[in-house]
Amino acid sequence: MSNSTAANSAAILDFDPEGAQRQVNLLVRDGVAWIGDHWIQIGIAIGFAALIVLALDWVKRWGKRYCERQPVVTGWAGIFGRAIARTNRFFMTMIAAKLVVGVADAPTGVVTAINFLFTVAAVFQAAVWVREVILGLVEARTQTDHRGSEALGTALGLIRLLVTFAVFAIALIVVLDNLGVNVTGLVAGLGVGGIAIGLAAQGIFADLFAALSIIFDKPFRKGDSITYDQTQGNIEAIGLKSTRIRSFQGEERIISNKNLLDKEIQNNTQRVHRRAKFAIGVTYQTAPETCARIPDILKEIVEAHDRLFVRAGFVNFGASSLDFEVEFDSPGPDYVAFYDARTAIGIAILRRFNAEGIEIAYPTQTTFTAAPDGRLVMPYAEVQPVRDVDHV
Structure with missing residues (x-):
């Protein structure tokens, strides 16, 4: 057992019920005497406190009405309105008491009690506000694209649970620390427990946080068409x-x-x-003047089909062709429209080249006969008839 744990255990075992009872009795006695001697100041303080509570309650009701007018959280105003609507009346009462306690000349015991209750109320109210702001930010981030999603509902429920546990655990530790309790052992225990749970379920948490990343970062949505590795398809769930x-x-x-x-x-x-x-090869017999016209011809064909022309030009002297290419864009993500446009433009290129007398090249080889000195033999030697050697 650690020293801090032993000290906490000893403090619990040394708790004196009779001493606590004496302190309560002393507080009650001082309170009664204070009320009898300062009832006018107390009345004035109560009046001011009531006004403060009413003002704070009006702010709370305003936040609630704002949330009712805009049930979908979409901006900072809605987030803060939602947080204000969750303000607790006990917290408002303790604010008022904290502000007016000096007016009533309260005894030390009453002031100490009010300070303690105010600290508790303020810490837990801050936890509520932090939770509402975080959840409001999360919901505002996901309202547009994932409304009604089963995965989103499950994720939000899990996030709500984790956020609530985290903020109220911190609030409890702060309150215990203000009470003088040694919270070092508690914090260490929570840390070790969290590490153990994380190691045991790291695979589950990895997929969970990846799902939250998909939902909030939105690399894709349900119904989107995606490609990864060799797979192409639509997101179903x-x-x-x-x-x-x-x-x-x-x-x-x-x-x-x-x-x-x-x-x-x-x-x-x-x-x-x-x-x-498109990569297009024309024969080497194509005249240079005709080759110079090919980029303009390709541009005319693309623009005639209402597609965005990018570029066209000569790119290479191929093994059996003069190579040209044309690039064009089909607007939007529609693959069917792109496919149809590509087919129509390809056929239009064939028709136009046929009309212009431009020959599309295909892989060919031409054999030339040369003399021993390297000069071409022109004309080629005549083909000799086959002779039947058996009858010679």
């Missing part, structure tokens, strides 16, 4: 442990949230455009 994806081949693929976020994800739904590139 985002759970606390895994995400379900319907691939374009039809099967459902399930991957843990942590593994999914560790990959490079392409969100196709967020595309502003899709880009296509």
Whole structure:
């Protein structure tokens, strides 16, 4: 057993009920005497305190009405209004008592009691406000895109539980510290317990925090089309442990949230455009003047199909062709529209080249016959007939 634990145990064992009773009796006696001697000041103090409580209660009711007018938390005003609406009347009463206790010339015991109660009320009220602000920020972050999501509801419930436990545990430690209790052992115990739980459930927590990251950071949403590794598909559901994806081949693929976020994800739904590139080879017999016109021809074809022309030009002397390329963008993420436009533009290029007499090249080899000195033999030697040697 540690020294701090032993000291706390000794303090509990040394608790004197009779001494506590004497202190209570002394406080009651001093309070009665104080009321009898200062009833006018006490009445004035109570009046001021009542006004303070009424003013604070009006602020609380204003926050409550504001939240009722805007049930969806979307900004800082709604978050703070929600926090104000959760103000406790005991806290308001203790504020008033703290402010007017000097007016009534209260005895030391009464002042000490009011200070203690005010500290307790203020600490726990601060915990309530902090909890409401944190939860308000979380809900405001998720209202737009995930409203009604089962995963979101579960995540918010878990976040609410964790935040409530954390802030009220801190509040309790602060109150105990103000009472003179040695909280070092308690804090150390909570820390060790938290580490043990974290190590035992690190896999679950990894997927959980990955799910929260997906929900709040929004790399993708339900219904989005994404690509990762060799998989393409649409997001069907985002759970606390895994995400379900319907691939374009039809099967459902399930991957843990942590593994999914560790990959490079392409969100196709967020595309502003899709880009296509055609590589076109024409024969070496194409005249230079005709080659110079090809980029303009390609631009005309792309613009005739209401697509955004990017560039077109000569790129390479190929093994069997003069190589050109054209790039264009299809606006929006719609893959079907992009696919149809790419097909239509490709066919239009074929038609225009046929009309212009431009030949599309294909892999060919031409054989030339040369004399021993390297000069081409022109014309080629005539093909000799096959002779039947058996009848010669």
